[in-house]
Amino acid sequence: MTLSEEDYIKTIYHLSEFNSKSVATNAIAEQMKTKPSSVTDMVKKLSEKSLVNYKKYQGVLLSEKGRLVALSIIRKHRLWEVFLVDKLNFSWDEVHVVAEQLEHIKSDALIDKLDAHLGYPKVDPHGDPIPNKDGVFTKSVKKLISELPVGSQGVCVGVNDSSAAFLKFLDKNKIALGDTFKIMEIEEFDGSVTISTRSGSIRISKQIATNLFLEIVDEE
Amino acid sequence: MTLSEEDYIKTIYHLSEFNSKSVATNAIAEQMKTKPSSVTDMVKKLSEKSLVNYKKYQGVLLSEKGRLVALSIIRKHRLWEVFLVDKLNFSWDEVHVVAEQLEHIKSDALIDKLDAHLGYPKVDPHGDPIPNKDGVFTKSVKKLISELPVGSQGVCVGVNDSSAAFLKFLDKNKIALGDTFKIMEIEEFDGSVTISTRSGSIRISKQIATNLFLEIVDEE
DNA sequence: AATTAGTTTTAGACAAAACTAAATAATTGT
DNA sequence: ACAATTATTTAGTTTTGTCTAAAACTAATT
Ligand SMILES: [Mn+2]
Ligand SMILES: [Mn+2]
Ligand SMILES: [Mn+2]
Ligand SMILES: [Mn+2]
Numbered sequence: 001m002t003l004s005e006e007d008y009i010k011t012i013y014h015l016s017e018f019n020s021k022s023v024a025t026n027a028i029a030e031q032m033k034t035k036p037s038s039v040t041d042m043v044k045k046l047s048e049k050s051l052v053n054y055k056k057y058q059g060v061l062l063s064e065k066g067r068l069v070a071l072s073i074i075r076k077h078r079l080w081e082v083f084l085v086d087k088l089n090f091s092w093d094e095v096h097v098v099a100e101q102l103e104h105i106k107s108d109a110l111i112d113k114l115d116a117h118l119g120y121p122k123v124d125p126h127g128d129p130i131p132n133k134d135g136v137f138t139k140s141v142k143k144l145i146s147e148l149p150v151g152s153q154g155v156c157v158g159v160n161d162s163s164a165a166f167l168k169f170l171d172k173n174k175i176a177l178g179d180t181f182k183i184m185e186i187e188e189f190d191g192s193v194t195i196s197t198r199s200g201s202i203r204i205s206k207q208i209a210t211n212l213f214l215e216i217v218d219e220e
Numbered sequence: 221m222t223l224s225e226e227d228y229i230k231t232i233y234h235l236s237e238f239n240s241k242s243v244a245t246n247a248i249a250e251q252m253k254t255k256p257s258s259v260t261d262m263v264k265k266l267s268e269k270s271l272v273n274y275k276k277y278q279g280v281l282l283s284e285k286g287r288l289v290a291l292s293i294i295r296k297h298r299l300w301e302v303f304l305v306d307k308l309n310f311s312w313d314e315v316h317v318v319a320e321q322l323e324h325i326k327s328d329a330l331i332d333k334l335d336a337h338l339g340y341p342k343v344d345p346h347g348d349p350i351p352n353k354d355g356v357f358t359k360s361v362k363k364l365i366s367e368l369p370v371g372s373q374g375v376c377v378g379v380n381d382s383s384a385a386f387l388k389f390l391d392k393n394k395i396a397l398g399d400t401f402k403i404m405e406i407e408e409f410d411g412s413v414t415i416s417t418r419s420g421s422i423r424i425s426k427q428i429a430t431n432l433f434l435e436i437v438d439e440e
Numbered sequence: 441a442a443t444t445a446g447t448t449t450t451a452g453a454c455a456a457a458a459c460t461a462a463a464t465a466a467t468t469g470t
Numbered sequence: 471a472c473a474a475t476t477a478t479t480t481a482g483t484t485t486t487g488t489c490t491a492a493a494a495c496t497a498a499t500t
Contacts, residue, residue, distance in 0.1 A: 088333040098327050107318050113308040
């Protein structure tokens with residue numbers, strides 16, 4: 001598999017991760033910052049290799065084979081992110097671009113030994129699950145703050161947006177994975193949410209609330 | 221710089237490392253397992269970018285700029301090798317192929333932090349020096365066993381051939397970097413050498429003697 | 441049913457890095 | 471000195487992944 005093929009497969013996986021509808025050519029092009037015509041060419045090639053199921057004008061979906069390829073690249077990406085943060089002291093907003101390159105290194109032994117060296121982590125620095133060798137991972141029952149009712153309490157376990165800008169915002173506002181939050185009030189008007197933390201109570205905008213995942217501790 | 225350009229630059233560096241004569245097209249082709257015509261094309265391109273000095277039919281030499289590029293790739297290659305052996309428990313004969321890929325990862329921050337994480341090593345697992353950020357490294361005064369007279373004593377500090385085959389041979393014969401050897405006898409007929417080690421005396425063939433470096437402790 | 445806007449595919453071109461085959465330059469042996 | 475050999479370059483293709491422009495399709499609106 002070429003680097004380019006791997007990036008396409010991974011993009012298609014992510015675009016169909018939360019809805020099982022077929023992925024549009026334009027969506028792939030936008031995500032990968034290429035042109036739709038380039039996507040068509042590549043999708044044909046991936047289809048030849050049975051990595052995707054593709055019918056003209058009908059969009060594309062990963063085959064089971066393609067899904068496993070995607071998960072193996074995601075596994076590598078996330079393990080490298082853990083390495084960069086835990087061992088090399090990168091901050092969580094810097095690791096994505098580097099992992100984007102490291103995920104393409106081809107060596108099964110390398111990734112096995114890296115996994116062991118890191119103590120077989122289950123999640124990456126952004127709270128995303130790390131698939132095992134066979135592509136199996138536990139999809140945790142986490143919910144966006146914006147989807148929860150007043151009174152919910154939980155541990156912050158992940159981010160929906162893992163752009164450097166958002167992660168830096170969280171750092172600046174002393175919000176980190178592992179923190180426990182309780183939803184105190186939801187403002188009807190603008191969707192902003194008041195949450196209580198160990199160090200007091202803060203107001204977060206709707207945009208923030210739709211990008212932070214909680215794992216519920218006590219439903220009330 | 222593309223991956224391919226980087227590999228050419230590195231190859232040219234190594235081919236002119238021990239004699240400052242210009243490097244032949246054929247030599248590069250053989251080393252890189254490509255054809256001479258491909259080398260000519262690439263060398264023209266590198267010349268355009270002032271990474272090499274090239275005149276038709278006259279072979280090629282790295283410019284100062286090219287030399288620095290070569291050393292930065294070699295720095296990355298060797299730091300990754302240290303990482304693989306020291307942190308991930310690879311054996312020294314397995315690391316080269318993986319480092320061949322890792323050396324192309326583009327991130328200055330990554331290599332700085334890796335260097336720090338490893339404790340600023342001065343040599344790689346094969347005894348080869350690791351250049352610093354500015355391409356500076358200490359060329360140690362090591363000599364091949366085959367070049368030394370009877371009575372010389374020194375510490376084994378490097379290998380000339382770092383192929384997996386040779387390194388495995390050394391492991392099997394319990395020869396490792398850091399061992400102290402004394403040259404007891406040189407056989408005129410076949411160039412084989414008898415060396416004494418802590419655990420006794422062994423005979424090594426000329427081929428082995430031309431591939432092991434000693435750092436002399438006591439000239440006698 | 442026809443028009444239109446938006447999406448997707450086709451066709452043709454390009455750059456990078458390789459190849460083969462043929463031409464040319466350099467070197468070597470007699 | 472010159473023919474033979476070897477080394478190197480040129481010319482013309484190939485493959486991969488991209489692009490632009492034009493054509494074809496789909497879906498929504500009249
Ligand atoms: Mn990538
Ligand atoms: Mn991540
Ligand atoms: Mn390489
Ligand atoms: Mn080495």
